[in-house]
Amino acid sequence: MPDPDPFGVLIVDDEPNIRSGLARGLADDADVIETAGDAEEALAKIDGGNYPLVIVDVRLNCEMSGIELLERIVAQRPQTAVIVITAHGTVETAVDAMRAGAFDFILKPLDLNLVRQQVRKAREHYQLRVENQQLKSRLADSGQISNIVAGGAAMQDVFRQIRQVAATDATVMIQGESGTGKELIARALHDLSERSTGPFVAVNLGALPETLLESELFGHEKGAFSGASRRKPGCFEQASHGTLFLDEVTEMSAKSQVDLLRVLESRQFTRVGGEQVLTSDARVVSATNRSVQQMVDEGAFREDLFYRLNVIPIELPPLRGRRxxxxxxxxxxxxxxxxxxxxxxxxxxxxxxxxxxxxxxxxxxxxxxxxxxxxxxxxxxxxxxxxxxxxxLSKPAGSGNTVVGTLADAVEACERQTIEAALRACGMHREKTANMLGVSVRTLHYKMGRFGLR
Incomplete structure (x- = not known):
């Protein structure tokens, strides 16, 4: 797919020979190439032009360093890729630049083939971003979102909510019964956001025991516990610059709720067995098939965590509500x-x-x-x-019984009968039953106790 706009590259270096040499060497890899000798000239050109890629030397002979220029570009134009050039003696500085948002760094003396390779990589990312934006426009025009099949009024209301909040970084909580497609909604929020070229990381909290949950979310260092043979980044680390989807968020223990709340408030965490404080800007989208407000009222879920997660609530209707x-x-x-x-x-x-x-x-x-x-x-x-x-399919919910009472009573009766039928079909094997019903074993145990099915 051709670029809608020329792919422009801005080279920022205080050495004229490097500027001119790179400009000649990259002539076949960019549509437009401009150069600047210092940070001030670079910022002026960036303000007046379109440069999806900026190549900047860490050491600039001016008041503003290359790192400071990088930080300005990332803050003002986050979609611009920045490749940092550094001498051998400043590798540590280059690593800091990567943490500040650099696309990549290249060591001096420059290998032109390596530079061209990185420029082509940046151009591919640019083209992918353009194609994603075009896809978003087509989806918006068609009234559909991502690969979600829907045409009725109930889901169109959900689609409107998704479009309204996708471009923000606000945390979203999706509530809906099992099997309604909550992960599809989370992926749609990601695909329609500015984070769409970043990672989408999903973790089912209900499927993890408490002993493994901390390591899964925050990672661990080599030797942190028995079996930790290597360092492993956690989901928050993996999802940085992208979206972290926390499914079955209400299945966490009290301790895990505290740990998650702390990270949501500070955006900082440490790997299990580590001391280095890490940060993540991952957007958090959570989901649950339970009434969180009821769990808060019963003291089973922290109220402060609920408010942190439920900034934007999306209620997903059951299939019987979107016939x-x-x-x-x-x-x-x-x-x-x-x-x-x-x-x-x-x-x-x-x-x-x-x-x-x-x-x-x-x-x-x-x-x-x-x-x-x-x-x-x-x-x-x-x-x-x-x-x-x-x-x-021919039997209406609760057939064979006369249901008298509130709507909640009818729903509860249907739920109890469904669990009973699933348990019989699976020979009372709880893990198989949970898989059939699309819930965690912990949720199944809770429901069985509630309905006296032990």
Whole structure:
């Protein structure tokens, strides 16, 4: 894809021979090349031009050093890549420059082939960023976001929220039942943000025991504990300049909640077994399938942590609350799995689609996806008939029982029946049951105790 604007490179060095030599050597790797002899001249040119890449020497013979110039550029134009040039004796300074936001550093004496390689790498990043911006525009024009399939009013409201907050760095908490697609929403927030070229790191807090959670989030040093054979960066470190998605955030222990709160407040942490204080600017997006406010009221979740995480709340509706999306999702999954499994494309009979539209779907989109894959593999013809659907889809939630009481009572009754059925199907094996239901074992234990299913 061609660049919409010329790829400009600005070379900043107080030695004329280096400036002119680099300009000649990079002639084939940039559309526009300009030079500056000091920081002030460089800033003036940056203000008046378009330079996706700036190459700057650490030592400039002027009041402002190369490092100070780097910091100014990063602060004012964070999308600009800066390559730092340094002599052998200032490698430590170059490492500091990387921490300050430099794209890379190159040692003197300069190897022109290496410089060209780094310039081409920076240009590729620039082109990727441009393509991402174009993709965002097309998605915005189409009314869709990322690869989320939806057309109904309920999800369009969610899409509007995503577009409103994606460009900010505010923490977001996504609440919704298991299987509603909370990670897809988190990825959409990342893809539509200025962090889209950075990492997206996801961690399921409910799947980790407390003994491993600290190491997973903050990393550890070699020898920090038995089995720590090497240094390992944690999720906060890996997600710097990107997005950190904390799934099942309500499954943390009280101690882990304190540790997370401290990092969110200070943006500082140390690896397990280490002393060096590290920082991370990762944007934090969390998710849970539980009522956090209820957990706060019950003393099971810290109120101050809740406020830190819940700056921007996004409520994701269950599939039964967005039934007009079921045909779109069903056709999408049908095409996807027919292609994946090498089967002829199939369609749904009208009565089969009607049954799916009225089914309770306690497992939400995840359950729908699994049902469609099963139908692709087991249905005999090109049309999936109503009698080929799983029998549970024909049973309304709570069938066989008269539900009297509040809506919360009805939901709780349905939840209890779903867990009971899953336990029977899995031979009372709790880990298998948790996997089937899309929850952590800890959540399953909590629900079993609440419903007296021990």
């Amino acid at each position: 007009d999306d079921i045909p779109l999702l069903a056709e999408h999954f049908l095409e996807q799995f027919c292609t994946r499994h090498g089967r002829p494309q199939k369609t749904f009979a009208a009565d089969a689609m009607k049954t799916m539209m009225s089914a309770p779907w306690p497992g939400n989109v995840r359950q729908l996806r699994n049902v469609i894959e099963r139908m692709v593999l087991t249905s005999a013809g090109d049309v999936i008939e109503q009698n080929e659907l799983p029998s549970e």
